[in-house]
Amino acid sequence: MPRRTATMLASTLLFIALLCAGVLMPVPYAELGPGPTVNTLGEHDGEPVLKISGHKTYPARGHLNMTTVRVTGADYRMNMVEAVVGWLGHDKVVVPHDTLYPDDKTPEQVDQENAEDFSLSQENAKVAALRELDIEVGTRVIVDSVVKDGPSDGKLHAGDVIRAVDGQKVDRAEDIRTFVTKHKPGQQVVFTVVPAGVAKGNDANRAPTRDVTVTATRAKDDGRAMVGLQAGVEHTFPFTIDIKLADVGGPSAGLMFALGLIDKLEPGDLTGGEFVAGTGTIDEDGNVGPIGGIQLKTIAARDEGATYFLTPEANCATAAKDVPGGLTLVKVGTLDDALAALEDIREHRTDELPSCEG
Template structure:
């Protein structure tokens, strides 16, 4: 036997060696999977959250109550659904998801993997974030009531009142709780949407001039906004106090933020007007709204599209300013319309209810 043949034969792994190598590889794979399952990540996962029918009921303290109730006015029977969508977040700075969760979410079109700081900014405490979301939801409900009643021809005067000042923000030491903001850079404001838009328009490179009343006295103050992500902020928590002609109650627990405003407004109109706004169809949607009925963009539009599809919706009302995120992410069988105002939304619902052509209604399209 040649030396080469002897070397070749000795270099061939014996059966026992192959068995040991397999055990080592399997063990390594097991350890890798185990690590992926327990090692935290710098991400959180956004996914479709609960869906609520504004024409239906919601649970409150163990009992089901109408999500929208208008006790002193005649209301009319409704059919179909006007569903508002939510986004739930898997993970937090304290309990981030593991790599195995993240890897799975990357391949799920209904989920989004985002940096943890984009949902939980490090300079904002959990208490501050929860309070801000609570105030945003309260404001969205009041704005929705105002928009609906103005659409129906009622007069609805409004006043913006400061509820709190965020510690360390520009307004601290200048604006006080209880102040009533009446103007921004000389332009009168009557709701949160107008206030937010004018501060954004001012930017963070120069002071913004706030007209307000404090203890009955009118004054003008200057605050220089700071840039936080893609918004200019001064760090005040405000509510808009409208004078409504009658009480409208919205009951929805454990949901924060302003994105349900448009669907609240549609639900109120449907209850107060004879006929069926939905035509008996399952319609979902999302979008902020101000008292003038302007529909604004929201976060998590992709997750809300899939939430609507899972809730059985056939039609979806999407803010026109979210169209760039809608295109290419519409689940099969969901008909999506782009809306910029409350009137746009009502036009879609009328066409659906009347079973007329939907071809000419605005939709999101690729540029």
């Protein structure tokens, strides 16, 4: 065989071997890409995303789309070729696998945390939207969690509404610690509660209560009496709001949920019929916080047809580095900022919109 032919054959075989190794060799990376977008004013899988019962609602046109990031699963093992393609691609991001799935957490724990963040974002969106509309939102003190094998384990449960401790009315979560630490370790503490199953969806002020006696134990850090529970606060609403959206996790849809609720609870259209998408966490006071994967979400929004994208102020610089053609990034720091921007959009005052700059 001529030397040149042998060299070419060897090179070809080496290339094939390297290619096969690249395909077969797993690498410790995960991939993110643009995910689905969902119009909070519309339906998803045949059900309204925002379902309101017990209060007048109004039809809303246009789009207020929440955006998502698609993530490879915890068990997915990327190969070297896929990693290189992802690094070179415009609409994908390759990150170390343990960035998304830390070694000290199981995939189930990661999913649970994402679900809890999503639930909290829904709660905050409801509170922020109703307060914006001057609709009263109530609060009640609940058992947030119970320490396993602690004094309250098996007696009190997460979601129980705490009405009183030793007959003293509870108004704030901080009251629980105050009342408990008046006791000495070994003494009994009587909780007046509405069980979680009874309290859910009902007015706990009118629901039947029961007394639960817990024997306090000594705290290891300061020696004071403790009962092994964490108190929290739950909001109550004057009517029912259900947010139906499966297979979505994390807190980043809060802003768009709040805007969707306001649009449905007020006459008129917030968007003026325009296609607006966006992202951002939200707290009870309407402050908008940053999220991850902003550039992937702008791609998803534009691919779906959005022309405006409500962008958390803290994400603006990153988002502005690579803006999809035809999409206007609008900077927002609060719910009021977003509402003001939507007013400019529907009134066609787009030159007044606060824009993101790199």
